[in-house]
Amino acid sequence: MNWLKRHVRPEQIREFSLLALIIVAILFFGSLIDNYYSFRTFNRIASSVAIITVVAVGQTLVVLTRNIDLSVGSIVGFSAYFIGTLIANHNGVNPFLAIFLSVALGAALGAVNGVLVAWGRVPAVVVTLGTLAIYRGVLVDLSGAKTVTTDSLPQWLVDLPTINIAPFGGLDIRILFALALVIVVIFQFITGYFSFARLFYAVGSNPDAAQLIGLPVKRVIFLAFVISGALAGLAGFMTLARFGNITVEVGRGLELNVVAACVVGGVNVFGGSGRVTGAMLGAVMIGTLEQSLFRLGISEFWRDALLGLLILLAVASDAVILQRLRAIWARTELKFVADPAPATGARPGAPR
Amino acid sequence: MSLPALLKRWEALLFLVLIVVVAANIAESRYFLSVGNFVNMFQLSIEKCIVALTMTLVIIGGDIDLSVASVMGMAACVMAYLFHLGAPLPLAILAALGAGILAGLNNAFWIAYVGLPSLAVTLAGLIGYRGIARILIEDRAVGGFPLWFNTLGQQALVGPLTLAILIFVVLFIVFAFVLHGSAFGRLVYVVGSNVQAARYSGVRVGLVKTAVFVGSSAVAALAGILYAARLGSVRGDTADGFELDIITTVLLGGVSIFGGKGNLVGVGLSLLVILSLRNGMGLADITGNTQNYVIGGLLILSVLIPNMSQDLRNKWKGREK
Numbered sequence A: 001m002n003w004l005k006r007h008v009r010p011e012q013i014r015e016f017s018l019l020a021l022i023i024v025a026i027l028f029f030g031s032l033i034d035n036y037y038s039f040r041t042f043n044r045i046a047s048s049v050a051i052i053t054v055v056a057v058g059q060t061l062v063v064l065t066r067n068i069d070l071s072v073g074s075i076v077g078f079s080a081y082f083i084g085t086l087i088a089n090h091n092g093v094n095p096f097l098a099i100f101l102s103v104a105l106g107a108a109l110g111a112v113n114g115v116l117v118a119w120g121r122v123p124a125v126v127v128t129l130g131t132l133a134i135y136r137g138v139l140v141d142l143s144g145a146k147t148v149t150t151d152s153l154p155q156w157l158v159d160l161p162t163i164n165i166a167p168f169g170g171l172d173i174r175i176l177f178a179l180a181l182v183i184v185v186i187f188q189f190i191t192g193y194f195s196f197a198r199l200f201y202a203v204g205s206n207p208d209a210a211q212l213i214g215l216p217v218k219r220v221i222f223l224a225f226v227i228s229g230a231l232a233g234l235a236g237f238m239t240l241a242r243f244g245n246i247t248v249e250v251g252r253g254l255e256l257n258v259v260a261a262c263v264v265g266g267v268n269v270f271g272g273s274g275r276v277t278g279a280m281l282g283a284v285m286i287g288t289l290e291q292s293l294f295r296l297g298i299s300e301f302w303r304d305a306l307l308g309l310l311i312l313l314a315v316a317s318d319a320v321i322l323q324r325l326r327a328i329w330a331r332t333e334l335k336f337v338a339d340p341a342p343a344t345g346a347r348p349g350a351p352r
Numbered sequence B: 001m002s003l004p005a006l007l008k009r010w011e012a013l014l015f016l017v018l019i020v021v022v023a024a025n026i027a028e029s030r031y032f033l034s035v036g037n038f039v040n041m042f043q044l045s046i047e048k049c050i051v052a053l054t055m056t057l058v059i060i061g062g063d064i065d066l067s068v069a070s071v072m073g074m075a076a077c078v079m080a081y082l083f084h085l086g087a088p089l090p091l092a093i094l095a096a097l098g099a100g101i102l103a104g105l106n107n108a109f110w111i112a113y114v115g116l117p118s119l120a121v122t123l124a125g126l127i128g129y130r131g132i133a134r135i136l137i138e139d140r141a142v143g144g145f146p147l148w149f150n151t152l153g154q155q156a157l158v159g160p161l162t163l164a165i166l167i168f169v170v171l172f173i174v175f176a177f178v179l180h181g182s183a184f185g186r187l188v189y190v191v192g193s194n195v196q197a198a199r200y201s202g203v204r205v206g207l208v209k210t211a212v213f214v215g216s217s218a219v220a221a222l223a224g225i226l227y228a229a230r231l232g233s234v235r236g237d238t239a240d241g242f243e244l245d246i247i248t249t250v251l252l253g254g255v256s257i258f259g260g261k262g263n264l265v266g267v268g269l270s271l272l273v274i275l276s277l278r279n280g281m282g283l284a285d286i287t288g289n290t291q292n293y294v295i296g297g298l299l300i301l302s303v304l305i306p307n308m309s310q311d312l313r314n315k316w317k318g319r320e321k
Helices: A002-007 A010-032 A039-064 A072-089 A095-118 A124-143 A155-162 A175-193 A195-205 A207-212 A217-243 A254-264 A276-296 A301-338 B003-008 B010-028 B035-043 B046-060 B068-085 B089-114 B118-137 B147-154 B163-181 B183-193 B195-200 B205-231 B242-252 B264-283 B288-320
Strands: B156-158
Touching (some): A010 A276, A010 A301, A039 A072, A039 A276, A072 A095, A072 A124, A095 A124, A095 A155, A124 B242, A155 A175, A155 A217, A175 A217, A195 A217, A301 B089, A301 B118, B010 B264, B035 B264, B046 B264, B089 B118, B089 B205, B147 B205, B183 B195, B183 B205, B242 B264, B242 B288
């Protein structure tokens, strides 16, 4: 037990329990659906999860700083529609330039949010509720009600979502899902191991204290919104690649799914705790449920009710179980402090 | 209160904006000042106005309720479902109100007694209650309500005013009294400005929050039924997405998202500004889409401008020293 307490944090136990829940769900659906354990199922879940995951990574950073970004759905729509129009009009655009432009466009929109929240001191809910309407409104006005269609896009973009990056042993991992995984790994690594990235946690767990000890609170919040916007811009490109046909309505309501993924994944809406991998697991849980219920053919109408229940359970377990675990963890640490000179067999590695 | 202090207040600024908007509307269209236009203006979004009143209490109490639009949809669907199973409509309406109260109790239980953040709980509610609405009605549109029900929703009842507008006026007066003239109203402010202090001074925070959230959902259910009566039919996505408009109205009314600050006068003015702005832009042939982002911009500016003017004033004072 002591070994466990020293090497595993309560947050990790929570992520493991979510992983276990996903496995239980998969076993449950597998017993009900024929041919459930197949790469086709995996691909369906993976490609529906990929886009949400990328946006949820950015959202996690924003939520860690005790803010929220509700404008991501509109940024995804903005990026998907305008980059789509650009590529449709100039089929020769370099693919990497197109991806770069979508990320830059998203980052610029995120920067507007960031400036208003960090330096304008406007609450994030207010700013992003406003830009949710503004970005979408500008998009609809500028579009002139035209749509991007698949047949106007170059072949490389149409083929992109079907590219398999692991063509051995029947394994089938599509490039969009791989991209999402890479982004999760990069951000998990950065937020876990770099001191500057720990600022996101510091700012969110106590903004006043962070200000008082001289942390660059404003720049950290600004950066979180820029990254959230940039990843939403990238997700816009992924949406374009996956669907091909893009209307001005694309990405509407995405923000709720993204916030739900974060919340299910254990990212605390009061900031300061949560992990990028958790947000991804949250997205996978929601995606599994969504696709499996669809395959089960009961009724898509049950999906929302179950999803609502799941979020409630996730948050409740987060609060109740995690609090208990933290209390247990804290109590043992306190014991070490209260007992400065152990009589015999001093523990060399014990935290003091 | 001295005149300059009065002018600096949020409500004064809103009132000024309202005068500008109304003056522009009068100059734009000679139909603006007619009684018919005014009633129409209110009637077209009266359900959102009604829910904005309880949302004011929720946000002043330091919480947020994202589930109101889904509760509106769920109540309408419960009513339509029971009616089509053969229940008499008044009974179905009562059951729908009951469903709203149950939803409120559910929200309140998790927020007030388990201690979960209201943003997360009501986000789950937003998705979950909409899910119940979808399970009941699926993708049909249910209509065929008795004539009296549709008449009540669409026709004027007293003078030019419809039932929904009368309910709004009554609720506005009731909530103004509750929030600004009763002990309970003070408790909402206390809980919203510092929940820890409230708890240590013996305020029963759980009860206050329960009352606020049950009230919010009950009024949302009522608004959902009124919406069904006005449209004459119910679908699974009835009132979908209304929560953003409602929250925007309340925040524009000067209610702080962090709780403890704001009043119903500001929210009333904000309602008038948004309604007449939308109405005026509609009369001037500006699309609903443009209206949406003008109001989004107004929402941001409403907080940004006071902040920036304060920054400038501080800078100016610093230079004087």
